[in-house]
Amino acid sequence: MKSLNEECGLFGVWGHPEASRITYFGLHSLQHRGQEGAGIVANDAGALHSHRGLGLLSTVFQDDQSLAQLSGQAAVGHVRYATAGGDGVNNVQPFLFRFYDGNLGMAHNGNLTNACSMRRKLEEAGAIFQSNSDTEVLMHLIRHSKQTTFLEKVKKSLQQIKGGFAYLLLNKTEMIAALDPNGFRPLAMGKMQNGAYVFASETCALDAVGAQFVRDVNPGEIVIVNDEGMRIETYTKQTQLAICSMEYIYFARPDSNIAGINVHTARKRMGRKLAKEYPIEADIVVGVPNSSLSAASGYAEESGLPYELGLVKNQYIQRTFIQPTQHLREQGVRMKLSAVRGVVKGRRVVMVDDSIVRGTTSRRIVKLLKAAGASEVHVAISSPPLKYPCFYGIDIQTRKELIAANHSLAEIRQIIGADSLHFLSEQGLIEAIGLQNNAPYSGLCLAYFNGDYPTPLYDYEKDYQKSLRTC
Numbered sequence: 001m002k003s004l005n006e007e008c009g010l011f012g013v014w015g016h017p018e019a020s021r022i023t024y025f026g027l028h029s030l031q032h033r034g035q036e037g038a039g040i041v042a043n044d045a046g047a048l049h050s051h052r053g054l055g056l057l058s059t060v061f062q063d064d065q066s067l068a069q070l071s072g073q074a075a076v077g078h079v080r081y082a083t084a085g086g087d088g089v090n091n092v093q094p095f096l097f098r099f100y101d102g103n104l105g106m107a108h109n110g111n112l113t114n115a116c117s118m119r120r121k122l123e124e125a126g127a128i129f130q131s132n133s134d135t136e137v138l139m140h141l142i143r144h145s146k147q148t149t150f151l152e153k154v155k156k157s158l159q160q161i162k163g164g165f166a167y168l169l170l171n172k173t174e175m176i177a178a179l180d181p182n183g184f185r186p187l188a189m190g191k192m193q194n195g196a197y198v199f200a201s202e203t204c205a206l207d208a209v210g211a212q213f214v215r216d217v218n219p220g221e222i223v224i225v226n227d228e229g230m231r232i233e234t235y236t237k238q239t240q241l242a243i244c245s246m247e248y249i250y251f252a253r254p255d256s257n258i259a260g261i262n263v264h265t266a267r268k269r270m271g272r273k274l275a276k277e278y279p280i281e282a283d284i285v286v287g288v289p290n291s292s293l294s295a296a297s298g299y300a301e302e303s304g305l306p307y308e309l310g311l312v313k314n315q316y317i318q319r320t321f322i323q324p325t326q327h328l329r330e331q332g333v334r335m336k337l338s339a340v341r342g343v344v345k346g347r348r349v350v351m352v353d354d355s356i357v358r359g360t361t362s363r364r365i366v367k368l369l370k371a372a373g374a375s376e377v378h379v380a381i382s383s384p385p386l387k388y389p390c391f392y393g394i395d396i397q398t399r400k401e402l403i404a405a406n407h408s409l410a411e412i413r414q415i416i417g418a419d420s421l422h423f424l425s426e427q428g429l430i431e432a433i434g435l436q437n438n439a440p441y442s443g444l445c446l447a448y449f450n451g452d453y454p455t456p457l458y459d460y461e462k463d464y465q466k467s468l469r470t471c
Protein backbone atom coordinates (compact mmCIF):
# COMPACT_ATOMS: atom_id res chain seq x y z
CA MET A 1 0.00 0.00 0.00
CA LYS A 2 1.24 3.45 -0.85
CA SER A 3 1.78 5.43 2.31
CA LEU A 4 0.32 8.88 2.58
CA ASN A 5 2.48 11.90 2.31
CA GLU A 6 2.40 14.29 5.20
CA GLU A 7 3.49 17.90 4.71
CA CYS A 8 1.97 19.62 7.58
CA GLY A 9 2.08 22.11 10.37
CA LEU A 10 2.74 21.22 14.01
CA PHE A 11 2.12 23.18 17.16
CA GLY A 12 2.39 22.21 20.82
CA VAL A 13 2.34 23.93 24.19
CA TRP A 14 3.08 22.72 27.73
CA GLY A 15 2.23 24.77 30.83
CA HIS A 16 -0.57 27.13 29.82
CA PRO A 17 -4.09 27.15 31.36
CA GLU A 18 -5.60 27.77 27.89
CA ALA A 19 -3.39 25.29 26.05
CA SER A 20 -5.87 24.23 23.36
CA ARG A 21 -6.84 27.84 22.58
CA ILE A 22 -3.14 28.77 22.26
CA THR A 23 -2.70 25.76 20.00
CA TYR A 24 -5.65 26.91 17.89
CA PHE A 25 -4.02 30.33 17.42
CA GLY A 26 -0.67 28.74 16.62
CA LEU A 27 -2.21 26.38 14.07
CA HIS A 28 -4.11 29.24 12.52
CA SER A 29 -0.85 30.87 11.48
CA LEU A 30 0.34 27.52 10.09
CA GLN A 31 -2.77 26.98 7.99
CA HIS A 32 -0.76 27.55 4.78
CA ARG A 33 1.06 24.29 5.58
CA GLY A 34 -2.10 22.22 5.29
CA GLN A 35 -5.77 22.75 4.66
CA GLU A 36 -7.22 19.27 4.38
CA GLY A 37 -7.63 18.49 8.04
CA ALA A 38 -6.83 19.74 11.52
CA GLY A 39 -6.91 18.54 15.08
CA ILE A 40 -5.84 19.09 18.67
CA VAL A 41 -5.11 16.66 21.52
CA ALA A 42 -5.18 18.25 24.97
CA ASN A 43 -3.90 16.97 28.29
CA ASP A 44 -6.25 17.73 31.18
CA ALA A 45 -4.47 16.71 34.40
CA GLY A 46 -3.25 13.51 32.74
CA ALA A 47 -6.40 12.69 30.76
CA LEU A 48 -6.02 13.11 26.99
CA HIS A 49 -8.91 14.33 24.83
CA SER A 50 -8.98 15.05 21.12
CA HIS A 51 -10.99 16.75 18.44
CA ARG A 52 -10.15 16.53 14.75
CA GLY A 53 -11.85 16.79 11.39
CA LEU A 54 -11.57 17.47 7.70
CA GLY A 55 -11.08 20.94 6.27
CA LEU A 56 -9.74 24.24 7.53
CA LEU A 57 -9.05 24.76 11.21
CA SER A 58 -11.94 27.22 11.46
CA THR A 59 -14.30 24.58 10.03
CA VAL A 60 -13.08 21.82 12.31
CA PHE A 61 -13.45 24.05 15.40
CA GLN A 62 -16.42 26.08 14.22
CA ASP A 63 -18.45 25.75 17.36
CA ASP A 64 -16.74 27.04 20.47
CA GLN A 65 -17.75 23.87 22.31
CA SER A 66 -15.18 21.77 20.43
CA LEU A 67 -12.34 23.90 21.80
CA ALA A 68 -13.91 24.45 25.20
CA GLN A 69 -14.07 20.70 25.84
CA LEU A 70 -10.31 20.41 25.27
CA SER A 71 -9.39 21.88 28.62
CA GLY A 72 -5.99 21.37 30.23
CA GLN A 73 -2.54 22.87 30.46
CA ALA A 74 -0.90 21.09 27.50
CA ALA A 75 -1.89 20.41 23.91
CA VAL A 76 -0.49 19.36 20.53
CA GLY A 77 -2.10 20.27 17.23
CA HIS A 78 -1.72 19.57 13.56
CA VAL A 79 -2.84 20.92 10.19
CA ARG A 80 -2.67 18.42 7.39
CA TYR A 81 -1.81 18.64 3.72
CA ALA A 82 -2.14 15.32 1.97
CA THR A 83 -1.91 13.86 -1.51
CA ALA A 84 -4.82 12.38 -3.47
CA GLY A 85 -6.53 9.37 -1.96
CA GLY A 86 -6.34 10.35 1.71
CA ASP A 87 -9.26 8.47 3.12
CA GLY A 88 -10.98 10.86 5.40
CA VAL A 89 -10.84 11.64 9.02
CA ASN A 90 -8.91 8.50 10.03
CA ASN A 91 -5.77 10.07 8.63
CA VAL A 92 -6.25 13.45 10.30
CA GLN A 93 -3.84 14.13 13.14
CA PRO A 94 -2.88 14.32 15.91
CA PHE A 95 -3.60 10.67 16.50
CA LEU A 96 -4.74 9.72 19.99
CA PHE A 97 -3.76 6.18 20.91
CA ARG A 98 -5.45 4.65 23.95
CA PHE A 99 -3.52 2.17 26.09
CA TYR A 100 -4.20 0.54 29.47
CA ASP A 101 -1.12 2.27 30.89
CA GLY A 102 -1.76 5.78 29.53
CA ASN A 103 -2.77 7.45 26.30
CA LEU A 104 -0.48 8.96 23.71
CA GLY A 105 -1.09 11.87 21.32
CA MET A 106 1.11 12.08 18.24
CA ALA A 107 1.54 14.55 15.38
CA HIS A 108 4.00 14.25 12.49
CA ASN A 109 5.28 16.49 9.70
CA GLY A 110 7.32 14.83 6.98
CA ASN A 111 7.53 11.56 5.11
CA LEU A 112 9.22 8.34 6.19
CA THR A 113 11.19 6.50 3.53
CA ASN A 114 11.01 3.09 5.22
CA ALA A 115 7.41 3.25 6.44
CA CYS A 116 6.15 0.46 4.16
CA SER A 117 8.79 -2.09 5.12
CA MET A 118 8.53 -1.13 8.80
CA ARG A 119 4.79 -1.51 8.66
CA ARG A 120 5.04 -4.92 7.05
CA LYS A 121 7.42 -6.04 9.79
CA LEU A 122 5.17 -4.66 12.52
CA GLU A 123 2.04 -6.22 11.05
CA GLU A 124 3.80 -9.58 10.88
CA ALA A 125 4.56 -9.13 14.57
CA GLY A 126 0.85 -8.59 15.29
CA ALA A 127 0.37 -4.82 15.00
CA ILE A 128 -2.99 -3.58 13.69
CA PHE A 129 -2.93 -0.20 11.93
CA GLN A 130 -5.89 2.20 12.02
CA SER A 131 -4.81 4.53 9.18
CA ASN A 132 -2.53 4.42 6.18
CA SER A 133 -0.44 7.29 7.45
CA ASP A 134 3.29 6.85 8.16
CA THR A 135 2.78 8.32 11.56
CA GLU A 136 1.36 5.22 13.16
CA VAL A 137 4.60 3.36 12.51
CA LEU A 138 6.37 5.26 15.29
CA MET A 139 3.61 4.47 17.77
CA HIS A 140 3.83 0.72 17.05
CA LEU A 141 7.61 0.80 17.33
CA ILE A 142 7.33 2.47 20.72
CA ARG A 143 4.81 -0.12 21.92
CA HIS A 144 6.95 -3.01 20.67
CA SER A 145 10.14 -1.62 22.18
CA LYS A 146 11.83 -3.65 24.92
CA GLN A 147 13.44 -0.59 26.54
CA THR A 148 12.38 0.15 30.11
CA THR A 149 11.50 3.87 30.09
CA PHE A 150 9.16 5.70 27.74
CA LEU A 151 11.97 8.04 26.66
CA GLU A 152 14.30 5.15 25.84
CA LYS A 153 11.51 3.46 23.87
CA VAL A 154 10.99 6.65 21.85
CA LYS A 155 14.72 7.07 21.23
CA LYS A 156 15.15 3.47 20.09
CA SER A 157 12.14 3.83 17.79
CA LEU A 158 13.37 7.08 16.27
CA GLN A 159 16.63 5.31 15.42
CA GLN A 160 14.69 2.82 13.29
CA ILE A 161 12.67 5.19 11.13
CA LYS A 162 14.19 6.90 8.10
CA GLY A 163 13.33 9.98 6.08
CA GLY A 164 11.95 13.37 7.01
CA PHE A 165 10.17 13.81 10.31
CA ALA A 166 9.30 16.33 12.94
CA TYR A 167 7.22 14.79 15.74
CA LEU A 168 5.29 16.09 18.68
CA LEU A 169 4.23 13.51 21.27
CA LEU A 170 2.03 14.13 24.25
CA ASN A 171 1.40 11.73 27.11
CA LYS A 172 0.01 12.26 30.58
CA THR A 173 3.25 13.61 32.06
CA GLU A 174 5.25 15.18 29.25
CA MET A 175 5.51 16.54 25.75
CA ILE A 176 8.28 15.36 23.46
CA ALA A 177 9.54 17.00 20.26
CA ALA A 178 11.89 15.19 17.88
CA LEU A 179 13.55 15.97 14.58
CA ASP A 180 15.06 13.68 11.93
CA PRO A 181 18.87 13.41 11.58
CA ASN A 182 18.93 15.79 8.58
CA GLY A 183 16.50 18.39 9.88
CA PHE A 184 14.58 18.33 6.59
CA ARG A 185 11.53 19.93 8.16
CA PRO A 186 11.72 23.01 10.38
CA LEU A 187 10.78 22.88 14.07
CA ALA A 188 11.23 25.82 16.42
CA MET A 189 10.97 26.11 20.18
CA GLY A 190 9.68 29.13 22.09
CA LYS A 191 8.70 30.23 25.58
CA MET A 192 5.66 32.19 26.69
CA GLN A 193 5.64 34.88 29.32
CA ASN A 194 4.18 32.54 31.93
CA GLY A 195 7.01 30.06 31.30
CA ALA A 196 5.03 27.70 29.04
CA TYR A 197 7.11 25.96 26.37
CA VAL A 198 5.90 26.05 22.78
CA PHE A 199 6.92 24.11 19.65
CA ALA A 200 5.94 25.09 16.13
CA SER A 201 6.80 24.14 12.56
CA GLU A 202 7.45 27.80 11.87
CA THR A 203 8.42 30.77 13.98
CA CYS A 204 5.42 32.77 12.67
CA ALA A 205 3.30 30.62 15.00
CA LEU A 206 5.47 31.58 17.98
CA ASP A 207 4.88 35.24 17.14
CA ALA A 208 1.15 34.62 16.81
CA VAL A 209 0.90 33.43 20.42
CA GLY A 210 3.35 35.95 21.83
CA ALA A 211 6.08 33.39 22.54
CA GLN A 212 9.78 34.27 22.49
CA PHE A 213 11.92 32.20 20.14
CA VAL A 214 14.29 30.01 22.18
CA ARG A 215 16.05 27.93 19.50
CA ASP A 216 15.44 25.59 16.60
CA VAL A 217 15.23 21.90 17.37
CA ASN A 218 18.36 20.46 15.76
CA PRO A 219 18.78 17.28 13.71
CA GLY A 220 18.83 14.16 15.87
CA GLU A 221 17.49 15.96 18.94
CA ILE A 222 14.69 15.03 21.25
CA VAL A 223 13.33 17.72 23.55
CA ILE A 224 11.39 16.78 26.66
CA VAL A 225 9.10 19.21 28.46
CA ASN A 226 7.29 18.44 31.70
CA ASP A 227 6.33 20.20 34.93
CA GLU A 228 9.99 20.19 35.98
CA GLY A 229 11.07 22.15 32.90
CA MET A 230 12.73 21.45 29.56
CA ARG A 231 15.72 19.32 28.64
CA ILE A 232 17.37 18.46 25.35
CA GLU A 233 18.84 15.06 24.53
CA THR A 234 19.90 13.33 21.32
CA TYR A 235 18.79 9.98 19.95
CA THR A 236 21.54 9.85 17.31
CA LYS A 237 24.88 11.53 16.72
CA GLN A 238 24.85 10.66 13.02
CA THR A 239 23.42 13.90 11.75
CA GLN A 240 23.96 16.13 8.75
CA LEU A 241 21.93 19.25 8.13
CA ALA A 242 19.90 19.18 4.90
CA ILE A 243 17.04 21.66 5.37
CA CYS A 244 14.43 21.39 2.64
CA SER A 245 15.16 24.24 0.24
CA MET A 246 11.49 24.29 -0.83
CA GLU A 247 10.66 25.59 2.65
CA TYR A 248 12.61 28.74 1.80
CA ILE A 249 11.49 28.87 -1.85
CA TYR A 250 7.79 28.28 -1.46
CA PHE A 251 6.39 26.48 1.53
CA ALA A 252 7.08 28.59 4.62
CA ARG A 253 5.50 31.92 5.48
CA PRO A 254 7.65 34.99 4.68
CA ASP A 255 7.59 36.19 8.29
CA SER A 256 9.12 32.92 9.55
CA ASN A 257 12.81 32.38 10.23
CA ILE A 258 14.33 29.02 9.45
CA ALA A 259 17.76 28.34 10.97
CA GLY A 260 17.96 32.04 11.75
CA ILE A 261 17.27 33.15 8.17
CA ASN A 262 14.16 35.14 7.44
CA VAL A 263 12.18 33.54 4.63
CA HIS A 264 11.15 36.82 2.97
CA THR A 265 14.75 38.06 2.97
CA ALA A 266 16.00 34.80 1.45
CA ARG A 267 13.34 34.99 -1.28
CA LYS A 268 14.22 38.58 -2.00
CA ARG A 269 17.86 37.59 -2.41
CA MET A 270 16.76 34.79 -4.78
CA GLY A 271 15.04 37.46 -6.91
CA ARG A 272 18.13 39.65 -6.84
CA LYS A 273 20.39 36.76 -7.89
CA LEU A 274 17.99 35.89 -10.67
CA ALA A 275 18.12 39.46 -12.01
CA LYS A 276 21.92 39.33 -11.91
CA GLU A 277 22.01 35.99 -13.70
CA TYR A 278 19.34 36.99 -16.24
CA PRO A 279 18.92 40.70 -16.91
CA ILE A 280 15.86 41.05 -19.15
CA GLU A 281 14.86 43.93 -21.44
CA ALA A 282 11.40 44.73 -20.11
CA ASP A 283 9.13 47.47 -18.69
CA ILE A 284 7.79 46.06 -15.42
CA VAL A 285 8.24 43.23 -12.92
CA VAL A 286 5.17 41.35 -11.71
CA GLY A 287 5.18 38.73 -8.96
CA VAL A 288 2.76 35.82 -8.76
CA PRO A 289 0.89 36.30 -5.48
CA ASN A 290 1.52 35.40 -2.77
CA SER A 291 4.58 33.20 -2.54
CA SER A 292 6.57 35.02 -5.25
CA LEU A 293 6.08 38.60 -4.17
CA SER A 294 9.29 38.68 -2.14
CA ALA A 295 11.39 37.29 -5.03
CA ALA A 296 9.72 39.68 -7.49
CA SER A 297 10.57 42.69 -5.32
CA GLY A 298 14.19 41.50 -5.20
CA TYR A 299 14.25 41.12 -8.98
CA ALA A 300 12.82 44.64 -9.42
CA GLU A 301 15.31 46.20 -7.00
CA GLU A 302 18.31 44.59 -8.65
CA SER A 303 17.17 45.24 -12.22
CA GLY A 304 15.96 48.78 -11.59
CA LEU A 305 12.65 47.95 -13.28
CA PRO A 306 9.44 49.12 -11.59
CA TYR A 307 7.64 46.56 -9.46
CA GLU A 308 3.96 46.56 -10.41
CA LEU A 309 0.79 44.91 -9.22
CA GLY A 310 -0.02 43.14 -12.47
CA LEU A 311 -1.75 40.17 -10.88
CA VAL A 312 -4.35 40.12 -8.14
CA LYS A 313 -5.16 37.12 -6.05
CA ASN A 314 -8.54 36.21 -4.70
CA GLN A 315 -7.56 35.80 -1.05
CA TYR A 316 -10.41 33.41 -0.32
CA ILE A 317 -9.15 30.57 -2.51
CA GLN A 318 -6.99 27.80 -1.12
CA ARG A 319 -3.66 26.82 -2.66
CA THR A 320 -4.12 25.19 -6.08
CA PHE A 321 -1.63 22.45 -5.47
CA ILE A 322 -3.92 21.02 -2.87
CA GLN A 323 -6.45 19.96 -5.50
CA PRO A 324 -5.95 16.26 -6.13
CA THR A 325 -6.60 16.18 -9.91
CA GLN A 326 -5.13 18.14 -12.81
CA HIS A 327 -8.60 19.27 -13.93
CA LEU A 328 -9.43 20.72 -10.51
CA ARG A 329 -5.98 22.30 -10.31
CA GLU A 330 -6.55 24.16 -13.61
CA GLN A 331 -9.94 25.32 -12.39
CA GLY A 332 -8.23 26.43 -9.17
CA VAL A 333 -5.72 28.62 -11.01
CA ARG A 334 -8.56 30.29 -12.95
CA MET A 335 -10.44 31.15 -9.79
CA LYS A 336 -7.34 32.28 -7.97
CA LEU A 337 -5.74 34.98 -10.10
CA SER A 338 -6.62 37.82 -12.43
CA ALA A 339 -4.40 40.14 -14.44
CA VAL A 340 -4.65 43.93 -14.02
CA ARG A 341 -5.27 45.15 -17.55
CA GLY A 342 -4.51 48.79 -16.78
CA VAL A 343 -1.06 47.80 -15.53
CA VAL A 344 0.11 45.21 -18.05
CA LYS A 345 -1.46 46.42 -21.31
CA GLY A 346 1.21 47.19 -23.89
CA ARG A 347 3.99 46.40 -21.41
CA ARG A 348 6.88 43.97 -21.57
CA VAL A 349 6.44 42.01 -18.36
CA VAL A 350 8.94 40.01 -16.30
CA MET A 351 6.70 37.55 -14.48
CA VAL A 352 8.47 36.15 -11.40
CA ASP A 353 7.28 32.90 -9.84
CA ASP A 354 8.97 30.77 -7.20
CA SER A 355 8.84 27.44 -9.02
CA ILE A 356 7.44 25.43 -11.88
CA VAL A 357 6.21 21.99 -10.95
CA ARG A 358 3.81 20.73 -13.60
CA GLY A 359 3.69 24.00 -15.53
CA THR A 360 -0.03 24.58 -14.97
CA THR A 361 0.34 27.87 -13.10
CA SER A 362 2.91 29.47 -15.42
CA ARG A 363 1.02 28.48 -18.57
CA ARG A 364 -2.20 29.89 -17.21
CA ILE A 365 -0.66 33.15 -15.99
CA VAL A 366 1.24 33.84 -19.19
CA LYS A 367 -2.08 33.41 -20.98
CA LEU A 368 -3.84 35.73 -18.51
CA LEU A 369 -1.18 38.43 -18.90
CA LYS A 370 -1.24 38.22 -22.67
CA ALA A 371 -5.02 38.29 -22.75
CA ALA A 372 -4.82 41.46 -20.64
CA GLY A 373 -2.61 43.06 -23.30
CA ALA A 374 0.99 42.40 -22.17
CA SER A 375 3.19 42.73 -25.27
CA GLU A 376 5.81 40.26 -23.98
CA VAL A 377 5.89 37.93 -21.00
CA HIS A 378 9.29 36.76 -19.74
CA VAL A 379 9.07 34.12 -17.04
CA ALA A 380 11.76 34.24 -14.34
CA ILE A 381 11.70 31.45 -11.76
CA SER A 382 13.44 32.00 -8.42
CA SER A 383 14.55 28.36 -8.08
CA PRO A 384 16.27 25.83 -10.38
CA PRO A 385 14.17 23.44 -12.54
CA LEU A 386 12.43 20.80 -10.41
CA LYS A 387 13.53 17.51 -11.93
CA TYR A 388 13.50 14.97 -9.14
CA PRO A 389 10.87 13.86 -6.63
CA CYS A 390 10.93 14.56 -2.91
CA PHE A 391 10.69 11.65 -0.48
CA TYR A 392 11.00 13.68 2.70
CA GLY A 393 7.64 15.40 2.86
CA ILE A 394 7.07 17.71 -0.12
CA ASP A 395 4.29 16.46 -2.30
CA ILE A 396 6.26 15.58 -5.45
CA GLN A 397 6.81 11.85 -5.52
CA THR A 398 6.95 10.99 -9.21
CA ARG A 399 9.14 12.31 -11.99
CA LYS A 400 6.32 11.81 -14.45
CA GLU A 401 4.48 14.93 -13.24
CA LEU A 402 7.52 17.22 -13.27
CA ILE A 403 7.62 19.21 -16.48
CA ALA A 404 11.38 19.89 -16.18
CA ALA A 405 12.11 16.17 -15.80
CA ASN A 406 10.50 15.49 -19.13
CA HIS A 407 11.16 18.56 -21.27
CA SER A 408 14.06 20.81 -22.22
CA LEU A 409 14.09 24.48 -21.27
CA ALA A 410 13.11 25.45 -24.83
CA GLU A 411 10.19 23.01 -24.77
CA ILE A 412 8.95 24.30 -21.41
CA ARG A 413 9.13 27.88 -22.66
CA GLN A 414 7.02 26.85 -25.61
CA ILE A 415 4.51 24.87 -23.53
CA ILE A 416 3.90 27.78 -21.15
CA GLY A 417 3.83 30.29 -24.03
CA ALA A 418 6.50 32.62 -22.59
CA ASP A 419 8.73 34.89 -24.67
CA SER A 420 11.69 33.76 -22.59
CA LEU A 421 12.18 31.51 -19.57
CA HIS A 422 14.91 31.58 -16.92
CA PHE A 423 15.60 29.62 -13.75
CA LEU A 424 17.84 30.59 -10.84
CA SER A 425 21.06 28.53 -10.73
CA GLU A 426 21.72 26.03 -7.94
CA GLN A 427 24.68 28.08 -6.69
CA GLY A 428 22.56 31.24 -6.86
CA LEU A 429 19.97 29.56 -4.67
CA ILE A 430 22.52 28.42 -2.09
CA GLU A 431 24.04 31.89 -1.88
CA ALA A 432 20.65 33.59 -1.73
CA ILE A 433 19.51 31.48 1.23
CA GLY A 434 22.89 32.03 2.86
CA LEU A 435 23.07 29.12 5.33
CA GLN A 436 26.55 28.86 6.83
CA ASN A 437 26.96 25.15 7.42
CA ASN A 438 29.75 22.73 6.54
CA ALA A 439 27.36 20.09 5.21
CA PRO A 440 26.95 19.67 1.42
CA TYR A 441 25.14 22.61 -0.24
CA SER A 442 25.74 24.63 2.94
CA GLY A 443 23.18 22.51 4.80
CA LEU A 444 20.34 22.50 2.26
CA CYS A 445 18.56 19.62 0.55
CA LEU A 446 18.61 20.34 -3.19
CA ALA A 447 17.59 16.85 -4.30
CA TYR A 448 14.55 18.11 -6.27
CA PHE A 449 16.96 20.02 -8.50
CA ASN A 450 19.96 17.72 -8.77
CA GLY A 451 18.87 14.25 -7.59
CA ASP A 452 21.51 14.25 -4.86
CA TYR A 453 19.56 12.76 -1.95
CA PRO A 454 21.21 13.18 1.44
CA THR A 455 20.07 9.69 2.57
CA PRO A 456 19.40 6.26 1.05
CA LEU A 457 15.81 6.08 -0.29
CA TYR A 458 14.94 2.69 1.22
CA ASP A 459 11.41 1.68 0.13
CA TYR A 460 11.43 4.23 -2.69
CA GLU A 461 14.78 3.28 -4.23
CA LYS A 462 13.54 0.67 -6.72
CA ASP A 463 10.72 2.79 -8.17
CA TYR A 464 12.94 5.83 -8.25
CA GLN A 465 15.63 4.01 -10.24
CA LYS A 466 12.95 2.78 -12.62
CA SER A 467 11.62 6.32 -13.09
CA LEU A 468 15.12 7.52 -13.99
CA ARG A 469 15.09 5.07 -16.86
CA THR A 470 11.59 5.87 -18.07
CA CYS A 471 11.26 9.66 -17.67
Ligand code: AMP
Pocket residue numbers: 246250288291319321322353354355356357358359360361362394395396
Ligand atom coordinates in the same frame (compact mmCIF):
# COMPACT_ATOMS: atom_id res chain seq x y z
P1 AMP B 1 2.55 24.04 -11.20
O1 AMP B 1 1.36 24.81 -11.56
O2 AMP B 1 2.26 22.57 -11.07
O3 AMP B 1 3.74 24.29 -12.11
O4 AMP B 1 2.98 24.47 -9.75
C1 AMP B 1 3.74 25.61 -9.55
C2 AMP B 1 3.13 26.50 -8.50
O5 AMP B 1 2.84 25.75 -7.34
C3 AMP B 1 4.09 27.61 -8.14
O6 AMP B 1 3.44 28.81 -8.39
C4 AMP B 1 4.40 27.40 -6.69
O7 AMP B 1 4.13 28.60 -5.97
C5 AMP B 1 3.51 26.29 -6.21
N1 AMP B 1 4.25 25.16 -5.61
C6 AMP B 1 5.50 24.78 -5.79
N2 AMP B 1 5.81 23.68 -5.07
C7 AMP B 1 4.72 23.35 -4.40
C8 AMP B 1 4.38 22.32 -3.45
N3 AMP B 1 5.25 21.39 -3.10
N4 AMP B 1 3.16 22.32 -2.94
C9 AMP B 1 2.28 23.23 -3.31
N5 AMP B 1 2.51 24.22 -4.20
C10 AMP B 1 3.71 24.29 -4.73
